Amino acid sequence: MMRQSWWKILAFALLMYTCTMGFLVDIPRLDDRLQHSIRNLFFHVPMWFGMQILFIVSVIYAVIYLVKPGSKADTYSVEFARTGIVFGVLGLVTGAIWAKYQWGAYWSGDPKQNGALIALLIYFAYFVLRGSLNDDEKKARIGAVYNIFAFFMLIPTIWYLPRVSESLHPGGQGSEGNPGIDGRDLAPSMRIVFWPAVIGWTLLSVWITTLRIRLRTLQNKWLNG
Amino acid sequence: MKTKATCSARSINLHLKPHRISNTKQIIALIRKDILLEIRQQYSLYGVILYVASTIYIVYASMNQPENEVWNGLFWIVQLFVCVNAVAKAFLQESRGRMLYFYSIAGARDFVISKLIFNLLLMLVMSLLSLFIFTILLGNPFAHLGKFIGIATLGGISLSLVFTFLAAIAAKAQQQAALMAIMGFPIIIPQLLLLMKISVVAFSSVVQEGLGEMVLLLVALDIMVVALAIILFPFLWKD
Numbered sequence: 370m371m372r373q374s375w376w377k378i379l380a381f382a383l384l385m386y387t388c389t390m391g392f393l394v395d396i397p398r399l400d401d402r403l404q405h406s407i408r409n410l411f412f413h414v415p416m417w418f419g420m421q422i423l424f425i426v427s428v429i430y431a432v433i434y435l436v437k438p439g440s441k442a443d444t445y446s447v448e449f450a451r452t453g454i455v456f457g458v459l460g461l462v463t464g465a466i467w468a469k470y471q472w473g474a475y476w477s478g479d480p481k482q483n484g485a486l487i488a489l490l491i492y493f494a495y496f497v498l499r500g501s502l503n504d505d506e507k508k509a510r511i512g513a514v515y516n517i518f519a520f521f522m523l524i525p526t527i528w529y530l531p532r533v534s535e536s537l538h539p540g541g542q543g544s545e546g547n548p549g550i551d552g553r554d555l556a557p558s559m560r561i562v563f564w565p566a567v568i569g570w571t572l573l574s575v576w577i578t579t580l581r582i583r584l585r586t587l588q589n590k591w592l593n594g
Numbered sequence: 595m596k597t598k599a600t601c602s603a604r605s606i607n608l609h610l611k612p613h614r615i616s617n618t619k620q621i622i623a624l625i626r627k628d629i630l631l632e633i634r635q636q637y638s639l640y641g642v643i644l645y646v647a648s649t650i651y652i653v654y655a656s657m658n659q660p661e662n663e664v665w666n667g668l669f670w671i672v673q674l675f676v677c678v679n680a681v682a683k684a685f686l687q688e689s690r691g692r693m694l695y696f697y698s699i700a701g702a703r704d705f706v707i708s709k710l711i712f713n714l715l716l717m718l719v720m721s722l723l724s725l726f727i728f729t730i731l732l733g734n735p736f737a738h739l740g741k742f743i744g745i746a747t748l749g750g751i752s753l754s755l756v757f758t759f760l761a762a763i764a765a766k767a768q769q770q771a772a773l774m775a776i777m778g779f780p781i782i783i784p785q786l787l788l789l790m791k792i793s794v795v796a797f798s799s800v801v802q803e804g805l806g807e808m809v810l811l812l813v814a815l816d817i818m819v820v821a822l823a824i825i826l827f828p829f830l831w832k833d
Contacts, residue, residue: 490780501767
């Protein structure tokens with residue numbers, strides 16, 4: 370399925386739709402402050418969907434590696450984590466720029482900002498750990514162990530903590546719903562752009578990862594052959 | 595000849611399997627060995643105790659007797675550093691040859707369980723000790739000291755479990771001490787935040803919303819760390 374092109378075309382179409390309709394679609398005017406900056410929703414929030422999905426795929430391949438060692442599973446695990454980090458950084462940056470206008474500062478120590486930063490630190494540590502090991506097999510095996518451990522330590526807290534803390538994001542203490550976004554709150558006109566945007570960006574992240582995986586596989590072949 | 599040798603080795607291995615049923619015995623023996631080592635090589639135990647005392651003294655020298663919130667934050671940060679130092683040596687002190695020996699007589703799972711329990715006991719002692727020194731030097735701000743002792747115990751357990759497993763990972767790599775911090779600090783932040791939140795109840799008679807839920811989450815995380823350690827540790831010692 371990965372080699373087929375229909376999902377790449379779909380990703381392209383969805384992102385074209387997002388980048389045009391994202392700026393054109395009618396948005397509700399809630400107050401004088403938010404106004405058109407709410408369109409950041411189509412770009413900022415999908416980054417987190419992408420990051421979270423890629424990290425989940427990465428940890429699945431880490432488990433596969435431990436059950437049945439092979440360089441393929443390791444390459445997949447590493448590359449999904451790598452693209453996940455890129456999307457996480459983009460999510461932080463898009464959020465910070467928006468926050469500068471809306472909250473008055475790039476960084477305000479919001480629980481979700483902290484959670485996202487912790488997630489990125491954990492995956493940076495994953496790459497430092499791999500870098501400090503010389504043997505390829507050891508690198509893959511110990512990296513996989515840390516990947517799984519960190520994932521299970523991180524996810525419960527990152528999904529739970531923001532819900533019980535006061536937050537500037539939607540879904541914090543006192544308000545119901547998902548920590549990232551409250552789907553029921555979203556205006557219908559925005560909904561028809563938001564979900565295509567999520568799917569489009571996520572597909573793009575997978576596309577980037579498959580390209581990296583092919584590159585790595587070729588490099589390995591070239592080095593070993 | 596060679597095949598015969600491996601065959602017999604395998605049969606010995608199989609033969610040993612039934613003995614492994616008495617896992618608890620082996621675990622207790624391994625813990626006893628660790629405790630005996632601590633008692634005989636007193637310098638390392640005293641080293642950690644001195645580390646606790648001097649760290650807290652530096653905190654006292656720079657902050658004197660701070661407000662409750664600062665007290666709470668400082669306490670947990672000191673706990674974090676004490677834990678990294680007390681627990682790090684769990685795996686780093688074992689030489690490669692001795693590791694192989696343990697592996698052949700006890701099995702990876704017994705070994706990691708014994709290390710988890712030993713570090714838990716060590717960290718419990720260190721937590722209570724540092725709480726004692728903290729209250730002497732930085733003052734006793736508590737409305738409910740008993741509650742805080744309970745929270746400190748829970749915190750010590752959580753920290754020791756996480757860092758024991760991370761020490762096992764770091765022992766495989768170069769620059770072990772630095773890696774402990776790089777890997778451990780991001781992972782432990784959520785738990786430290788939870789502990790600091792829970793601790794508020796010990797300082798005054800406020801009602802902390804969702805307190806039971808947070809304690810449960812911490813306990814659940816501890817159980818998960820133990821489960822993950824037992825599942826993942828054999829992969830670390832394969833070589």
